[in-house]
Ligand SMILES: [Zn+2]
């Protein structure tokens with residue numbers, strides 16, 4: 460069937476959006492109606508299911524103790540603290556139900572969803588660390604999300620196998636750095652983005668294998684550069 464591109468108005472944000480001819484084919488194949496809300500609003504609705512960084516103080520629904528959770532106290536499902544959720548007290552099989560073909564899947568899923576305990580925060584094998592979510596195997600970390608195998612890091616997002624970081628995101632094997640984003644295998648870097656194998660530098664963008672560089676962009680295997688200009692070691696140190 461030949462579909463035409465169709466302009467629609469989002470029922471949520473009231474902005475225009477279009478449905479491409481290919482999309483209509485997909486909706487027909489999946490036997491669903493074309494959407495009435497725009498892709499951005501649909502994405503927002505899907506993401507409401509995932510709260511990574513807003514924390515609430517609430518009671519554990521098993522032991523009653525105070526805990527920190529990504530779920531507020533008024534959620535319709537039980538939330539258990541870390542110790543209760545990971546203990547043998549939680550027997551997941553006891554919540555199993557038989558599928559009833561006479562009822563809709565979503566109806567059954569909704570009632571199931573309200574019975575099974577959720578962990579207050581997702582994390583395990585973290586040592587001496589607080590306010591972590593979606594994390595594992597971290598030590599001495601604070602307020603760090605979506606991260607694993609790190610040590611001594613504060614206020615970071617998606618960092619892996621990194622050490623001594625503050626305010627960093629999307630790093631892998633980075634150490635002793637501040638305000639670094641999208642970098643790997645770096646050491647002593649500050650205010651830098653999209654770099655790899657860089658050392659003792661600051662304000663770098665998209666550099667590789669650079670050390671002792673300041674304010675540089677797109678450099679490869681360079682040392683003692685300031686604003687992409689080569690200096691001798693002595694000149695650099697004087698500056
Ligand atoms: Zn919208």
Ligand SMILES: [Zn+2]
Nearest residue numbers: 519522540543
């Ligand atoms: Zn508990």
